[in-house]
Amino acid sequence: MVNVIVLIKDIVDLTEIKVDPRTQRPILAGLPRKISDVDKRAVEAAVQLKEKHGGKVAVLSLGDDKTRTALREALAMGCDEAYLLKDPAFEGSDTLATSRILAAAIRKIGEYDLILCGEMTLDSLSAQVGPRVAELLGLPQLTYVRSLDLKEGRVVAERDLEEEDEVVEAPMPAVVTVVREINEPRIPSLMSIMRASRKKIEEWDREALGLSEGEVGSAGSAVEILEVRAPKMERKKMIIEAETPEEAAERLVEKLMEEGVLR
Amino acid sequence: MNGSSFRGVMVYSENPSLLLELLAAGRGLADKLGAPLSAVLIGGEVGGERREEAIRHGADRVYVLENPRLADFNVETYKAALLRVVEAEPPEVLLIGGTKRGKELAPRVAAALETGCMTDCISLEVDEEGRLVGRRLTYGGSTVAEEVCLRKPQMATIPPRVYERPEPAERRGEVVALEVEVPEPRVRVVERKEKRRAGFRIEDAPVIVAGGRGIKKREDLKLLEELAEVLGARVGCTRPLAADYHWLEEWIGLSGHKVKPDLYIACGISGTIQHVAGIRDAKVIVAINSDEEAPIFNIADYGIVGDLYKVVPALTKALKEKLGK
Numbered sequence A: 001m002v003n004v005i006v007l008i009k010d011i012v013d014l015t016e017i018k019v020d021p022r023t024q025r026p027i028l029a030g031l032p033r034k035i036s037d038v039d040k041r042a043v044e045a046a047v048q049l050k051e052k053h054g055g056k057v058a059v060l061s062l063g064d065d066k067t068r069t070a071l072r073e074a075l076a077m078g079c080d081e082a083y084l085l086k087d088p089a090f091e092g093s094d095t096l097a098t099s100r101i102l103a104a105a106i107r108k109i110g111e112y113d114l115i116l117c118g119e120m121t122l123d124s125l126s127a128q129v130g131p132r133v134a135e136l137l138g139l140p141q142l143t144y145v146r147s148l149d150l151k152e153g154r155v156v157a158e159r160d161l162e163e164e165d166e167v168v169e170a171p172m173p174a175v176v177t178v179v180r181e182i183n184e185p186r187i188p189s190l191m192s193i194m195r196a197s198r199k200k201i202e203e204w205d206r207e208a209l210g211l212s213e214g215e216v217g218s219a220g221s222a223v224e225i226l227e228v229r230a231p232k233m234e235r236k237k238m239i240i241e242a243e244t245p246e247e248a249a250e251r252l253v254e255k256l257m258e259e260g261v262l263r
Numbered sequence B: 001m002n003g004s005s006f007r008g009v010m011v012y013s014e015n016p017s018l019l020l021e022l023l024a025a026g027r028g029l030a031d032k033l034g035a036p037l038s039a040v041l042i043g044g045e046v047g048g049e050r051r052e053e054a055i056r057h058g059a060d061r062v063y064v065l066e067n068p069r070l071a072d073f074n075v076e077t078y079k080a081a082l083l084r085v086v087e088a089e090p091p092e093v094l095l096i097g098g099t100k101r102g103k104e105l106a107p108r109v110a111a112a113l114e115t116g117c118m119t120d121c122i123s124l125e126v127d128e129e130g131r132l133v134g135r136r137l138t139y140g141g142s143t144v145a146e147e148v149c150l151r152k153p154q155m156a157t158i159p160p161r162v163y164e165r166p167e168p169a170e171r172r173g174e175v176v177a178l179e180v181e182v183p184e185p186r187v188r189v190v191e192r193k194e195k196r197r198a199g200f201r202i203e204d205a206p207v208i209v210a211g212g213r214g215i216k217k218r219e220d221l222k223l224l225e226e227l228a229e230v231l232g233a234r235v236g237c238t239r240p241l242a243a244d245y246h247w248l249e250e251w252i253g254l255s256g257h258k259v260k261p262d263l264y265i266a267c268g269i270s271g272t273i274q275h276v277a278g279i280r281d282a283k284v285i286v287a288i289n290s291d292e293e294a295p296i297f298n299i300a301d302y303g304i305v306g307d308l309y310k311v312v313p314a315l316t317k318a319l320k321e322k323l324g325k
């Protein structure tokens, strides 16, 4: 038996991002949202562990009303309970405050052997919440995990590092962050989607989590975002005009010689 | 911790060459703050050369933490070591090398210190108020965010090859050895396997010829290999070619390898945000694509609108003649 808590974030669909040509700022309002790709795989990994060893899976997200859709999807994939952490006071939380809120909720749930997260979310690209939650709860962390199992009450994982792969094991409870290669998430059946739609999503706000105003939102954060813009790509954008591929190739070679990038 | 007691810039990476790059970043910040720069060395035993090397590359002070339990990297033991140094000399700025290990260590340390950490900064500076401002990619690499850290120590991670390793110089510096109590690590390594990747990393290739779905069959990669051969280049690809078709092992881009060659030749690549995020730092980008509307042309220096099956062999031939190979 294993009790797993999965942390998911629903993020804007990155393939839909457009940049305002005038301000060079990304247009995010009105973009569809979905479970961050890697987090969906964390859900899949949790459900697979439950199917193999028995137990239950709770899914947890700090978000807003729209986040219910993501939580419902996780329920349809096989999670048993869903928790939405939602409060206007949570707005503007950076990873410091987010981790604090998530850790408080995990403590409130109380019963768990494993906490699963994504390696990072693709919107913030911060890759911090997993290790931070582990620190706040005083748990061992197993990061960049691409395969996961339990053996004699311990968690065993294969980690994907730069120069090497590492097989590690640790006592539970523990925090595990997964990489996208860990699995291919299932597509829930119509039946399970129907069943999930009838499940209750538990909602907790700041007070329910026993956190002070100074611990959450902008007040409880350390990093402030000053500006977000499309990166400058100062490129020459020169199209080589030529009659034939051979001619185009020759012109290009001349340009590359001028650039000094041929050796 | 009390706000005024923080002083100086401190850098740490378990990767010796990245540590020197961090010293370059740290030196600039320390000079601006008029504060000392220190480097942290952690290990079972830290050789004398590494201390000297850190000083020659810009450190005013080197903290050395040696303990048999620190022989191998482990987040919990290394966190304990790093927290020990921060306690001894609370820095205003703490930079950690953005390897995978560094990026699992930094947030854990930041959480313990209840501070913020800006992941994978591509530039860092100190503003007029003395605050650390970092620029980093967000939204899958389609945007750059400018962020500021409002608590101390102000933390950031810096990926490899963002800053150039400084020129070594004969300098003086102080070496401080610290005792540290190291906990028994809870995560145990059962096995280590070298990646079976051929020794040479695509990140280090000076020239890359990359293919996308404009390549119709696996055999056709030969066209790219021939071009790569004359250029002394490596062949790379977009994600579908590796992740879906398994023609090659690794891909370039947001979820793959980030590269910065002198020359990047994109053949039959449309130029999606996710792919471009990985080649942003290439010096010169060439695009060969049959669709003149392909977004890759907007981020390329030189573009050839045409069929790669004709243009690539022509380019190989022209280069052979010009380079006399």
Ligand SMILES: Cc1cc2nc3c(=O)[nH]c(=O)nc-3n(C[C@H](O)[C@H](O)[C@H](O)COP(=O)(O)OP(=O)(O)OC[C@H]3O[C@@H](n4cnc5c(N)ncnc54)[C@H](O)[C@@H]3O)c2cc1C
Pocket: A015, A037, A122, B211, B212, B213, B214, B215, B237, B238, B239, B240, B251, B252, B253, B254, B255, B256, B257, B267, B268, B269, B270, B271, B272, B274, B275, B278, B288, B289, B290, B291, B294, B306, B307, B308, B309
């Ligand atoms: C979360 C996420 C992360 C991702 N990460 C990455 C990543 O890291 N790296 C990555 O590459 N992708 C990544 N992708 C995938 C990405 O969205 C695109 O699917 C991919 O980059 C497209 O690859 P492509 O350019 O090879 O193919 P396509 O977009 O299909 O483009 C093929 C191009 O070839 C041209 N072409 C066709 N025939 C010829 C010919 N004969 N001669 C010349 N040109 C021709 C076409 O005009 C077209 O422009 C990611 C996607 C997601 C959702």
Ligand SMILES: Nc1ncnc2c1ncn2[C@@H]1O[C@H](COP(=O)(O)O)[C@@H](O)[C@H]1O
Pocket: A007, A008, A009, A036, A038, A039, A042, A060, A061, A062, A063, A095, A098, A102, A116, A117, A118, A119, A120, A121, A122, A124, A125, A126, A127, A128, A129, A130
């Ligand atoms: N708002 C959130 N709610 C729940 N889980 C989150 C949230 N933000 C981040 N996480 C989890 O932490 C992981 C790393 O996120 P990040 O540190 O933002 O890159 C994600 O993959 C999620 O598993």
